[in-house]
Amino acid sequence: MSDMQRLIQVQRGQCPQCGSPELVRDEEMGEIVCSKCGLVILDDMLDRNPEWRVFTLDEKRSRRRVGTPTDYSHFDKGLSTIIRIDRDAFGRPLPAKTRRQMWRLRRLQIRSRIGGSDYRNLMRAMNELQRLSEKLHIPSSVQEMAAVIYRKALHENLIRGRCIVAIVAAALYAACRFTKTPKTLNEVAEASLIDKNEVARSYRLIIRTLNMKMPIHDPLDYISKIAEKTGISGEDQGLAIKILREAKRKRITMGKDPMGVAAAVLYIACQLKGKKATQKEIADVADVTEVTIRNRKTELMKKLDINSLLNNFHP
Numbered sequence: 001m002s003d004m005q006r007l008i009q010v011q012r013g014q015c016p017q018c019g020s021p022e023l024v025r026d027e028e029m030g031e032i033v034c035s036k037c038g039l040v041i042l043d044d045m046l047d048r049n050p051e052w053r054v055f056t057l058d059e060k061r062s063r064r065r066v067g068t069p070t071d072y073s074h075f076d077k078g079l080s081t082i083i084r085i086d087r088d089a090f091g092r093p094l095p096a097k098t099r100r101q102m103w104r105l106r107r108l109q110i111r112s113r114i115g116g117s118d119y120r121n122l123m124r125a126m127n128e129l130q131r132l133s134e135k136l137h138i139p140s141s142v143q144e145m146a147a148v149i150y151r152k153a154l155h156e157n158l159i160r161g162r163c164i165v166a167i168v169a170a171a172l173y174a175a176c177r178f179t180k181t182p183k184t185l186n187e188v189a190e191a192s193l194i195d196k197n198e199v200a201r202s203y204r205l206i207i208r209t210l211n212m213k214m215p216i217h218d219p220l221d222y223i224s225k226i227a228e229k230t231g232i233s234g235e236d237q238g239l240a241i242k243i244l245r246e247a248k249r250k251r252i253t254m255g256k257d258p259m260g261v262a263a264a265v266l267y268i269a270c271q272l273k274g275k276k277a278t279q280k281e282i283a284d285v286a287d288v289t290e291v292t293i294r295n296r297k298t299e300l301m302k303k304l305d306i307n308s309l310l311n312n313f314h315p
Contacts, residue, residue, distance in 0.1 A: 015039060073133075073140070073147040074126055083109055121159060125150055128168045128192075135191045136183060138172065146175035149206065156209055162202065166194045170202035177214050182221045184259060186287050219244055219253060222262040222286070229285045230277060232266060240269040243304065252303050256296065260288045264296030 013021050015034035022035045032041045070077045083106040085099055094102065126147060133143040149171040153159060159167055169192035176183040185203070189196040207214060220241065227237045243265045247253050253261050263286035270277040279290045286293075 016041065071144065072151065073129060073144045118154065121154065121164065122151070125154075125164050125168050128165055129172060132169065132172055132188070132191055136172075136187060138176070138181065138183070142175050142179050142181050143172075145179065146172040149174055149210070149212075152210055153206055158205060158209055163194065163198065165192055166198045166202045167206070168192070169194055169199045170206050173199065173203055174206055174212065174214070177217070178212070180215060180218065180221055182225050184287060217258040219248075219258040219261040219265070222259055223266065226259075226262055226266055226282065226286050230266075230281055232270060232275070232277060236266070236269045236273055236275060239272065240265040243268060243300065246304055247300055250303060252300065257288065257292065259286050260292040260296050262286065263288055264293050264300060267293055268297055268300060 013023065015021075015023065015037060017039045018034065018037045020034055020036040023041070024033045024035050025031075026033060033039070034041060083102055085094070085102040085106055087093055129143060129146055129150070132138070133140075133146075138146075146168075150168060153167055153171065169188050173183070173185055173188045175181075176188070185200060186196060189199045192199065206212070223237055223240055223244070226232075227240075240262075244253070244261070247261070247265070263282045267277065267279060267282050279293050283290045283293055
């Protein structure tokens with residue numbers, strides 16, 4: 001039996017010879033032994049404990065492993081090696097002969113790192129993802145989730161024959177939807193300089209192939225975003241949120257565009273408070289039409305007791 005087959009059996013918790021689940025791990029000797037038949041399954045088990053000793057709890061807390069964690073938003077997961085060609089570790093300039101040698105080593109290291117087509121694909125995709133995330137001000141956690149989604153799409157051969165930039169934009173939009181980050185498809189498509197329909201097709205392909213269950217957008221997530229760009233006060237936002245929660249309680253918002261609903265409740269709140277905010281200003285920021293705001297407003301005013309909400313509102 002090969003070492004790989006033995007390792008698989010150990011991971012399953014079984015002895016490869018007798019099938020017994022009673023395995024003993026000898027940390028001191030670095031061995032895994034079957035307690036039933038006595039077979040030494042592995043004799044070179046890695047010691048994952050630290051190489052230093054501690055005698056107090058404070059020493060244990062202060063001594064940590066160094067190095068950055070794995071970062072999926074980098075094509076090499078942040079584990080690359082950088083060879084310096086001008087100075088040594090102490091900052092002293094290198095001799096000319098050593099610099100030429102370091103330059104050759106650096107060139108070979110770069111070639112070996114990006115030799116495969118998948119690595120070149122990941123390098124281009126992760127650079128594009130970094131550009132999009134910086135342009136849209138995406139948090140690092142959402143960016144890393146988008147990188148994981150893209151890597152899964154690459155593993156499923158979804159990238160072959162398709163635009164890399166479109167798949168990256170679709171993966172980023174899927175990550176925003178999954179984490180409820182208030183970014184619309186139009187914003188992602190505009191930042192990626194790719195047609196919106198192509199990004200939408202790539203998004204549907206990713207969702208269908210990876211079997212992802214996406215949460216429904218909540219109009220509440222867009223209230224502060226629209227209000228900040230239009231200069232609507234916090235008091236008006238509070239009234240809009242109260243109207244929106246009442247509409248959600250009566251299931252009026254079901255099946256409606258969340259951005260259109262958020263724009264409509266903000267416009268209603270501004271009207272009730274006598275603030276100057278036109279439909280065009282809110283519609284331009286929310287990226288919806290004025291007709292959408294008017295339709296949502298008419299429906300909300302008809303099915304909600306707005307005067308009662310206004311009387312009971314205490315900012």
